[in-house]
């Protein structure tokens with residue numbers, strides 16, 4: 348597959364994105380290529396991609412205040428919850444490619460402008476020959492169990508109104524399991540064991556791939572990392588504070604814990 352930065356009219360699946368939101372038509376019909384051309388003209392362009400072999404076309408608009416009245420913006424995450432897996436994949440890919448292209452303009456080796464490759468979805472530098480592929484940042488997200496309680500934390504910098512699973516980027520040289528142990532120790536001072544893979548989810552905000560795990564508390568008392576965590580506590584799954592809304596792997600991890608508690 349290849350990225351076409353100068354798109355041609357086609358019948359591909361079309362998306363327009365703006366930050367963490369996606370453009371929808373108020374008549375509930377799918378966006379067409381004509382919609383993208385119209386939005387491109389009126390709302391400005393951060394990136395515009397047609398991935399011909401994947402039948403995917405995506406526009407990242409720069410000015411949502413100029414969105415015509417027949418469209419509106421909805422949270423992409425909310426669409427994940429109500430869409431089938433193929434649609435979620437296509438929306439995630441569209442958002443990830445749009446964000447990557449908007450942020451990737453020049454060669455990191457020599458500083459020359461990057462151009463789309465014809466043979467694959469990548470950019471290349473005509474000066475030094477470097478090839479740049481869409482970036483994915485692997486992360487872990489983990490729900491720690493201690494007896495019939497689960498560990499939830501309120502983040503100090505983001506989503507401050509909810510308690511969620513602990514999460515973090517996998518660092519160079521680490522396995523995912525190593526990252527689970529390190530993140531939990533860094534953020535709460537707890538040692539964990541029996542780390543088990545739960546599932547994964549593309550999280551294109553802008554480029555994360557979330558690897559979900561469960562783990563069991565092994566030792567230690569909660570000692571939170573103040574610059575990252577505002578609060579961390581053990582909760583009963585059936586008596587949690589506000590937690591992540593549907594559409595995320597955090598939601599699935601917590602729901603799974605609730606189901607298991609009910610079945611005991």
Ligand SMILES: [Zn+2]
Nearest residue numbers: 454457472475
């Ligand atoms: Zn270069």
